Structure formats: structure tokens, C-alpha cells
Amino acid sequence: MMVLLRLCWLLIVINALTIGGGYVMLPMLQREFVEKNHLLTNQEFLDAIAIGQITPGPMTVMNAVIGYKISGLIGAILAMLSSYLPCIIIVTLVTKYYYDYKESIIVQSGFKGIKPAVIGLLSVVAVSLGHTALVDLPTLGIAVISFAVIAFTKTDPSFVIVGAGILGAILS
Structure with missing residues (x-):
């Protein structure tokens, strides 16, 4: 029960x-779920991010995966609710006053x-997760190619992720 309360909080x-945006929370999520607690x-954590990236609503799915890994189906459901509750409250308040200020x-x-x-926050996450994900020359190559394709073409990132997964499976 305490784990569920900690997850929600x-x-x-x-x-x-x-x-x-959602990606700004990655350093905080990593610090709290991986390093601190x-x-x-x-x-x-990296797997949760990857699963989220191949689905609609990547941050919600990522949080649901985190909740599921911590406490099963009830953890996934509570993680999604806990992710949306502050957003709903904040957006309601911000929209009420935004145009005035x-x-x-x-x-x-x-x-x-x-x-x-x-x-800066996104850079910290990239470096931190890079230590886990970039373990050899093939994974480094996949990262560089993925970056180049996303940065210099109009290719949908979903295709890059699926392609990287296929390439990773072939090279393994």
C-alpha cells in the first residue's frame, strides 16, 4: 500500500x-524512481520510455508501464490517474487567467x-540514459543514425523507433 501511495504522490x-512538456519530467522521474527510491x-526506466515512444500518448503509457512494473495493473491505473490529475487542475486554472496576463x-x-x-534537463536525461542504452558500437551507431534521420529529415519518429528496433534485433 505504501508503494502505491509513493507512486501516486x-x-x-x-x-x-x-x-x-512531458519530456521535461524525465530527469525527475529517473531520479525519484531509479536513483532515490x-x-x-x-x-x-529506459524500457518504459521505449514502450511509451511506440504508442500514442507516450508519457501516459510510460507512466502506466512504470506503475505496472511497481505494482501491477492497479499501479498502472493509479499511475495514469496520478499523471492526469495535476494537469487537469493546472490547465483549468491557467486557461482561466492566461489571456489576462x-x-x-x-x-x-x-x-x-x-x-x-x-x-538542460533533457540533456541530463540523454547522458544518463545513454550510459545504459549505448553499450557497444552497434547501439552507438543506431543512436547516431536515429538522431541524423530525425534531425535532418521529416521522417516520423515512430518509424525511426520501429526501424531501430528491427536493426537492433538483426545486429543482436
């Missing part, structure tokens, strides 16, 4: 405190500062 807090291994220099300056911080 962590997801509610992290979802309430992240600004800039040891509810998942780094590989399990969107031209405010304080609001604009705040967003100007948040954007580079988001890049």
Missing part, C-alpha cells in the same frame, strides 16, 4: 511541477528562462 508532484532499475513582461521573461532550462 511522486507522479502527482512531478506532473504538477514540470513546465515544458529504487523502485525501478535504470534499464526498466500573457502580455505581462514577467510572464514572458519567465518563459524565456524556462526554455533553456528544459534543454
